[in-house]
Amino acid sequence: MLAVFEFGPLNQWMNGYWGGAVSGAAGCLVFGTLPRLRESTRLRDAALLGLGLALQLLTRPYESIFLLSGVLLFFLPVLRQREEVPRLARAVPVILLVTLPAIVITLVQNKQVTNSWTTLPYVLSRYQYGVPTTFKFWPNPIHHRELTTEQQLDYQVQALVHGEEPETIRTYFERHGQRVRFYRFFFIAPLYLALPMFLVALREWRFVWVVLTLLLFSLGANFYPYFYPHYIAAVTCLFILVSVTALERLSRLTMRGWPAGQQAASVIVFLCTAHFLFWYGLHTFESEELARALAPYETWDLLNHGDPEGRRAINNQLAEIPGKQLVFVRYWPQHRFQEWVHNAADIDGARLVWVRYRGAEENEKLRRYYPDRTVWLLEPDAKPPRLSRYPAEAPGSMTTAR
Numbered sequence: 001m002l003a004v005f006e007f008g009p010l011n012q013w014m015n016g017y018w019g020g021a022v023s024g025a026a027g028c029l030v031f032g033t034l035p036r037l038r039e040s041t042r043l044r045d046a047a048l049l050g051l052g053l054a055l056q057l058l059t060r061p062y063e064s065i066f067l068l069s070g071v072l073l074f075f076l077p078v079l080r081q082r083e084e085v086p087r088l089a090r091a092v093p094v095i096l097l098v099t100l101p102a103i104v105i106t107l108v109q110n111k112q113v114t115n116s117w118t119t120l121p122y123v124l125s126r127y128q129y130g131v132p133t134t135f136k137f138w139p140n141p142i143h144h145r146e147l148t149t150e151q152q153l154d155y156q157v158q159a160l161v162h163g164e165e166p167e168t169i170r171t172y173f174e175r176h177g178q179r180v181r182f183y184r185f186f187f188i189a190p191l192y193l194a195l196p197m198f199l200v201a202l203r204e205w206r207f208v209w210v211v212l213t214l215l216l217f218s219l220g221a222n223f224y225p226y227f228y229p230h231y232i233a234a235v236t237c238l239f240i241l242v243s244v245t246a247l248e249r250l251s252r253l254t255m256r257g258w259p260a261g262q263q264a265a266s267v268i269v270f271l272c273t274a275h276f277l278f279w280y281g282l283h284t285f286e287s288e289e290l291a292r293a294l295a296p297y298e299t300w301d302l303l304n305h306g307d308p309e310g311r312r313a314i315n316n317q318l319a320e321i322p323g324k325q326l327v328f329v330r331y332w333p334q335h336r337f338q339e340w341v342h343n344a345a346d347i348d349g350a351r352l353v354w355v356r357y358r359g360a361e362e363n364e365k366l367r368r369y370y371p372d373r374t375v376w377l378l379e380p381d382a383k384p385p386r387l388s389r390y391p392a393e394a395p396g397s398m399t400t401a402r
Helices: 001-008 021-039 043-057 064-080 082-089 092-114 122-131 149-162 168-185 189-193 193-203 205-221 229-251 260-285 288-297 310-319 362-367
Strands: 326-331 350-355 374-379 386-389
Touching: 001 229, 001 260, 021 043, 021 064, 043 064, 043 092, 064 082, 064 229, 092 122, 122 149, 149 310, 168 205, 168 229, 189 193, 189 229, 189 260, 193 205, 193 229, 205 229, 205 326, 229 260, 260 288, 310 386, 326 362
Parallel strands: 326 350, 326 374
Antiparallel strands: 374 386
16 A cells, blocks of 8 residues: 555656656565575576566666675575575576576667677767766766757766766765655655654564665665666665554554554554545646646656647647658757657658758758658747748748648
8 A cells, every 4th residue: 555655646657757667666576585585495486586686687787786785685694504505596597597588688789789798878878978977986978979959968967967076985975965865755754753663673684684775775876976766766665664664563562551553553554545645636636727836745746747848739740741751850049958859760761750950951951861751840949839841931930730
């Protein structure tokens, strides 16, 4: 229930492509199998563990290092018992066999995209465009290609966040301290009242391991200048475990025989339920005006209302026009990070080809290259975005596509 409240229909992970749901599922597969593998070495559990590691490798390659480290840390006390080592070793080939396809897929993608088996697309993008930026203990990357206005802005912003100062232990922990507040993402506000009770559970190794694994992810992610909750999505299930354990330990408290802790835990769960139902109900029946009024009071909810960027309307207009199309995208000076130029893998064979507006001379070269296409001019920064025939006769005489 807490998982639905926190990471369900109101959460940004469920309402966008830039989320942590897949990595979170990988963490559930991995951490869910660990206690079962400790008790008995079943091939099914070993396969599920390998599947989780494979999924994490494909979605968050860097953080897969910490996920694997958390697994090794879990079995550390067991490995000290020599009689247990042969039993656990039987699971290793199964884990490797299930993980192997993800490794192969990664290598093949590297070869297809970068022409090198060992060079990740991230690395090639960093070399060509200077983004994504590097770890804090490395200098800012230098781009090796001419950048568009948007790419240049993206590069400058990431370089600014990275900074030019050398990394020190002090700056590392200062940055880590500033990020702690973002871990609120993993808890509904009423749960704050119960979280201190998790400390009581630290007398057991399994809960100490939970804290160490969370710390491992937290410190590892801190090497990068940016932080978003989906970076550590693999430990989402551990945050839920912390919440559930805190509520369970709270419910054990009694005052002179009266189950005060149980009553308190029930109230907290009720508040969590009310919190979810309140926002879910508002979003279900809200108007556009109400959505704007409520926005400052929301925390991590992220719902896409209608067509805020006007992309759907433009795509619908182009879909109604028969034949092949060539669309010149002309950004206005104040344009920022919203990119409109995206093409199919087979650009020449695609019905729609999107290109950036490069001036009359360069545009004419493309028109000659695609003589069989209807040519359009798109200005995405107009309100709403404006699609007109190219070349337009004059700013005041542009005709909008119907």
